[in-house]
Amino acid sequence: MSAKLRQPRSRHLLAPALAALLLAGSPLAASANADHAGHGTMHAPAAGALAEGVVKKLDKAAGRVTIAHGPLPNGMPAMTMPFAVKDASWFGQLREGQKIRFSLEDVKGVLTVQHFEAVK
Numbered sequence: 728m729s730a731k732l733r734q735p736r737s738r739h740l741l742a743p744a745l746a747a748l749l750l751a752g753s754p755l756a757a758s759a760n761a762d763h764a765g766h767g768t769m770h771a772p773a774a775g776a777l778a779e780g781v782v783k784k785l786d787k788a789a790g791r792v793t794i795a796h797g798p799l800p801n802g803m804p805a806m807t808m809p810f811a812v813k814d815a816s817w818f819g820q821l822r823e824g825q826k827i828r829f830s831l832e833d834v835k836g837v838l839t840v841q842h843f844e845a846v847k
């Protein structure tokens with residue numbers, strides 16, 4: 728009996744997730760989440776899924792490219808943040824202000840650009 732009474736409680740777990748999904752569409756929700764504190768705990772994005780972004784800064788010495796990105800396949804909201812790149816030679820191909828589509832992979836806890844293509 729008590730087990731049956733408890734069953735519906737599991738549905739309540741869906742409510743916060745649903746609310747988050749609904750909020751994700753609003754710009755306010757995106758900016759509210761735009762701090763980078765949680766990056767280390769983000770789960771890995773779906774392989775091959777492309778996100779859009781604009782290259783803001785190239786730091787070849789640090790091996791980082793800062794991208795103003797739209798919402799990511801891993802659920803990260805739009806924000807500007809640095810990424811590692813898979814191939815250092817890409818620093819010679821990317822330029823600041825360039826619009827790109829790119830895919831990411833979590834490489835030992837560092838979100839790394841695995842692929843990019845210019846958007847015209």
Ligand SMILES: [Cu+2]
Nearest residue numbers: 803806807808
């Ligand atoms: Cu981000």
